[in-house]
Amino acid sequence: MTATTLSPALVAHLPTGVLVNGQWGPASGRGRFEVRDPATDEVLFDVADSSPDDALRALAAADAAFPAWRATPPRVRSEVLRGAYERITARADDLAALITAEAGKPVAEARAEVLYGAEFFRWFAEEAVRSDGLVRTAPSGANRQLVHRRPVGPALLITPWNFPIAMATRKIGPALAAGCTVVIKPARLTPMTTMLVAEILREELAARDLPTGVVNVIPASSAGPVTAPLIADPRLRKLSFTGSTPVGSLLLEQAAKQVLKCSMELGGNAPFVVFPDADLDAAVEGALVAKLRNAGQSCVAANRFLVHDDVARPFAEKLSAAFADLVVGPGYRPDVQVGPLIESAAVDKVAELTQDAVDRGAQVLVGGERQEGPGHFWQPTVLTGVDRRARAVHEEIFGPVAPIVAFGSDDEAVELANDTPFGLAAYAYTTSLSRAMRVMDEIEAGMIGINRGLVSDASAPFGGLKQSGLGREGGDEGLAEYQETIYVAL
Known part of the structure; x- marks a missing residue:
């Protein structure tokens, strides 16, 4: 460990493995990769390098947990996110130190990111109980039209390195609020902050005796080998990616084969x-x-x-x-x-x-x-x-x-x-x-x-036009990205 603000007590309790079905463990291939301090280029952490088998185990856990999580009352899902928000804000100093260590941000800026990232959990905790529907008489008067929304299903969330907490919470928050389960692929360069957020959520879910496979994490040194099998698997129903336009375009090509619901936050200028x-x-x-x-x-x-x-x-x-x-x-x-x-x-x-x-x-x-x-x-x-x-x-x-x-x-x-x-x-x-x-x-x-x-x-829609992406994160629109709209003629 380098001369950062990381405390030995924090380092000793950080997860560095693969999170599948509520349990942290080694990668199946038992490979590891290094996370370095960009201010010194010294090694900070040694992290499990997930294999395709680990990724598929994580998806199986998310798929198995989905029916129970979908049936969990919106108020309970809201309380999970609110509880995670409070845990994150209580540990803001630890998380800021971790962001500074692996991403290099000035500590004041890192702390601001922690509070901004936590805000997505608070916002979507409030949105979880406010998924609006519609009932109206058809213009012909012959029937009633009912429109309601339900969770799309297991989601793969691929996050970037530059905002390791905010980009994760911006995806996890609406997914869990909507009733989706998730598999998270954190960035190779800054996985630890995202993994600590996942541990906070794991603790919150376990404390309430809720399904263990709601949140799964697959850190990896290379994204393609672990994400491609998931995108090709019919159990996956949602893909959310933040990163470069070329990579986003490739992922869209892969997702087209399963006609996945996609959110893409891509490059800018x-x-x-x-x-x-x-x-x-x-x-x-x-x-x-x-x-x-x-x-x-x-x-x-x-x-x-x-x-x-x-x-x-x-x-x-x-x-x-x-x-x-x-x-x-x-x-x-x-x-x-x-x-x-x-x-x-x-x-x-x-x-x-x-x-x-x-x-x-x-x-x-x-x-x-x-x-x-x-x-x-x-x-x-x-x-x-x-x-x-x-x-x-x-x-x-x-x-x-x-x-x-x-x-x-x-x-x-x-x-x-x-x-x-x-x-x-x-x-x-x-x-x-x-x-x-x-x-x-x-x-x-x-x-x-x-x-x-x-x-x-957090309360405003984040996203772009043209080759900067598809869909929106944050705001009212963020929840809708993880829902299907169902129309019933009654």
Whole structure:
């Protein structure tokens, strides 16, 4: 263990195995894989490497538990989620330390993720007892129409590494609220936080003498070998994935054979538009939030800064000054504001995108280089005069780099914002109501922040347009993703 905020008592009680039918155990092949601290590249944990057989055992457990869990009263399902919410908030310090250790986030940011992640359990605890239906007379008057919802069935949840608690609870919460059982495949790079959440749920279910196979976990060093057999199995009825668009597209192809109900939260390329009438200080403050959460490693991170010609220079100067003041380092240090990137390959990609922009004429105002390790660090970087053909304008950066592209008119701003196959999030700063309404109407994104650098909220629908995915997580829509709509003519 490295010099993190992890306590020996916490480490001693963390599960590192496969969770099947309420029991943690070794992988059937008895393989293991390492989880490393991105701030030092030292090994933190040794985790069970699930085999396809483990995955199928987990699905069998979820399938066997489904009838009883589906029949469990909504109020009881609600209480399970509420109890898990309270357990998570009570252990917020432990979970934050774990996120900092395996994901590298500054500890204050990690704690904020814990509270945000817990909120999904509280929200869906409340939604579990509010699954609306419909009764009405048919227009002909000949019969009554009844519409109700029931759980779709066992679900496979594939979570990413960048928000290891929030991405898990955002899927588990609505699934359990709806009456579905789950098999969770946590990310290889950050499995431990998700596994601790699963243990909290296991304890909550066991305390109430509820079915043991409701929540199952299959950590693995490679996702394909363990998820493909599940997606091909007719017992699975739901797939939820958060990750890259290429992987999501492949999973959709696999899911098509079983006609699985799918939710896909995929890649992004969020524009951050600064109009000439914007409050520049507020825009810079919002940019710090939208760009630098998790060192820019977020699917909703501001990726392209589209700034009007009249304010491009002062905005770039203010943003550069703010970036220059940031403290970069290991997340467990209390003064650190920007932690490491997740692995060396992530730093390599950021370096490539930065160099490509410079080769096309961009100027580095601040940063632009790797930061000396150990660990995987990149200096917060502002690029100005960026060519619109630069890779950083068209590819997801996933790092603390802000490329600034100037525009001359509102029409051009909208055109540039929509010049991408992605449509997850967008941000705009303006004091004009008419401009704000135009952004709402014309920019192609599933989530839009107007004079806000943060859009995520457990009570709001999270998801994108175009190649950024299918379906929504959070809000009222999140529960519906795990339900089938049934119509009865009476």
